[in-house]
Amino acid sequence: MNINxxxxxxxxxxxxxxxxxxxxxxxxIEEKGYATFSLSGGSTPGKVYRRLSRPPFDKRIDWKKVYFxxxxxxxxxxxxxxxxxxMVKETLLSSLEVDENKILGIDTSLSSCSDAAKNYDKLLxxxxxxxxxxxxxxxxxxxxxHTASIFPNSPFADKTLISxxxxxxxxxKECINPSDNSKxxxxxxxxxxxxxQVFFLVTGQGKNEILKxxxxxxKKVSEIPAKLSFDATAKVTWFADSVAAKxxx
Ligand code: 6PG
Numbered sequence: 284m285n286i287n288x289x290x291x292x293x294x295x296x297x298x299x300x301x302x303x304x305x306x307x308x309x310x311x312i313e314e315k316g317y318a319t320f321s322l323s324g325g326s327t328p329g330k331v332y333r334r335l336s337r338p339p340f341d342k343r344i345d346w347k348k349v350y351f352x353x354x355x356x357x358x359x360x361x362x363x364x365x366x367x368x369x370m371v372k373e374t375l376l377s378s379l380e381v382d383e384n385k386i387l388g389i390d391t392s393l394s395s396c397s398d399a400a401k402n403y404d405k406l407l408x409x410x411x412x413x414x415x416x417x418x419x420x421x422x423x424x425x426x427x428x429h430t431a432s433i434f435p436n437s438p439f440a441d442k443t444l445i446s447x448x449x450x451x452x453x454x455x456k457e458c459i460n461p462s463d464n465s466k467x468x469x470x471x472x473x474x475x476x477x478x479x480q481v482f483f484l485v486t487g488q489g490k491n492e493i494l495k496x497x498x499x500x501x502k503k504v505s506e507i508p509a510k511l512s513f514d515a516t517a518k519v520t521w522f523a524d525s526v527a528a529k530x531x532x
Pocket of ligand 1: 460
């Protein structure tokens with residue numbers, strides 16, 4: 284098995300992940316007085332975010348000390364049904380006592396996707412000066428092996444990018460989702476995988492095949508960008524529910 288896999292019963296997945304998340308963030312807050320938390324988009328994390336927003340997790344840590352960063356975004360208005368910001372706002376941020384100044388969203392109102400990426404790169408470097416080694420990065424897994432918005436055959440599916448300097452090289456770039464040609468903004472391998480911890484959230488029967496390929500196969504990073512995590516300096520944990528992890532002994 285190539286990965287550090289935690290299999291969690293489907294029914295207790297959201298609560299288990301909420302516990303793992305507040306533990307990591309709580310430790311960072313205790314140690315440094317703040318925590319930096321990169322959020323995944325897509326449909327998987329919603330149930331975990333909702334669980335985090337409810338007791339006991341909504342009061343387990345001082346959420347006002349957490350910086351919320353977005354691992355990727357669709358280049359759509361913030362109120363669009365496809366917006367990751369909207370999903371995170373609805374499932375998590377609207378229910379927690381947070382510091383609005385620490386919610387570092389991607390400005391998708393700018394005139395181009397490229398401008399949005401450049402703007403976010405500057406926002407992260409300005410807002411997180413000296414804090415760019417993130418405490419916790421949540422990532423999802425596409426059935427094609429993408430993670431964040433780093434898709435197969437992307438120029439960013441390149442493990443040599445992980446060691447790129449966080450201050451002087453880009454942290455964010457624009458890209459295209461090849462499955463529907465939609466415009467996206469994504470964090471790059473350097474900030475994602477040089478973080479302290481990465482949690483992959485993988486649930487449902489639809490992810491069983493790709494998870495098996497990652498856990499046991501030998502496809503290249505360019506074919507399965509989530510395998511960038513194999514060269515991460517971060518501690519990487521794959522949290523799969525019992526359905527996604529079926530037959531992964
Ligand atoms: C996004 C995500 C993306 C997602 C995977 C899995 O913006 O869509 O960041 O990387 O995590 O596509 O998506 P699901 O959770 O919907 O399966």
